Amino acid sequence: xxxxxxxxxxxxxxxxxxxxxxxxxxxxxxxxxxxxxxxxxxxxxxxxxxxxxxxxxxxxxxxxxxxxxxxxxxxxxxxxxxxxxxxxxxxxxxxxxxxxxxxxxxxxxxxxx
Amino acid sequence: xxxxxxxxxxxxxxxxxxxxxxxxxxxxxxxxxxxxxxxxxxxxxxxxxxxxxxxxxxxxxxxxxxxxxxxxxxxxxxxxxxxxxxxxxxxxxxxxxxxxxxxxxxxxxxxxxx
Numbered sequence: 001x002x003x004x005x006x007x008x009x010x011x012x013x014x015x016x017x018x019x020x021x022x023x024x025x026x027x028x029x030x031x032x033x034x035x036x037x038x039x040x041x042x043x044x045x046x047x048x049x050x051x052x053x054x055x056x057x058x059x060x061x062x063x064x065x066x067x068x069x070x071x072x073x074x075x076x077x078x079x080x081x082x083x084x085x086x087x088x089x090x091x092x093x094x095x096x097x098x099x100x101x102x103x104x105x106x107x108x109x110x111x112x113x
Numbered sequence: 114x115x116x117x118x119x120x121x122x123x124x125x126x127x128x129x130x131x132x133x134x135x136x137x138x139x140x141x142x143x144x145x146x147x148x149x150x151x152x153x154x155x156x157x158x159x160x161x162x163x164x165x166x167x168x169x170x171x172x173x174x175x176x177x178x179x180x181x182x183x184x185x186x187x188x189x190x191x192x193x194x195x196x197x198x199x200x201x202x203x204x205x206x207x208x209x210x211x212x213x214x215x216x217x218x219x220x221x222x223x224x225x226x227x
Contacts, residue, residue: 032213105155
């Protein structure tokens with residue numbers, strides 16, 4: 001079946017450095033790729049998303065890139081801050097299986113002050 | 114702002130009990146979802162629904178059922194609870210739109226089966 005692989009599972013960076021999280025999806029029909037941030041004890045919340053007709057999208061310190069040919073997409077966080085510490089999930093939604101969204105296993109990001 | 118409300122934050126039940134988890138959204142969203150979240154496994158889809166009285170199986174439907182009698186409410190039912198169903202359960206909703214819409218999550222229900 002469809003799956004989304006996410007790496008790394010844990011990432012530790014120094015405050016001010018950049019963080020990159022990578023995902024690979026299997027369903028070539030996937031056309032929507034959201035990223036969610038889940039702080040400890042809280043609900044996952046959308047931080048950025050990208051659609052298949054776009055290669056890159058940026059929102060302040062956060063950017064997402066999509067390579068449809070390679071079926072890769074990545075989250076880039078620049079100038080990391082301690083409040084960026086959380087679990088980040090990538091996801092892919094396609095047109096098969098009734099628009100089902102498949103989530104990656106998550107990346108726990110630690111930003112050290 | 115979208116509000117997805119799950120009836121309980123914490124729930125403790127016994128093996129063999131029938132368990133009901135309730136979810137209500139206030140944004141008139143067509144789509145609703147139930148996930149379970151386990152460490153290292155991300156969010157796994159149990160069931161989802163596109164409309165009232167409609168339901169579709171997700172990746173791990175075994176041992177669960179759902180009910181959607183009203184558009185705003187989506188219930189998850191554990192028919193006979195077992196210890197391997199101890200988990201965090203998350204409800205979500207989204208607008209329709211070919212799947213290209215973000216999901217809005219509730220705060221989750223941490224369910225323990227003893």
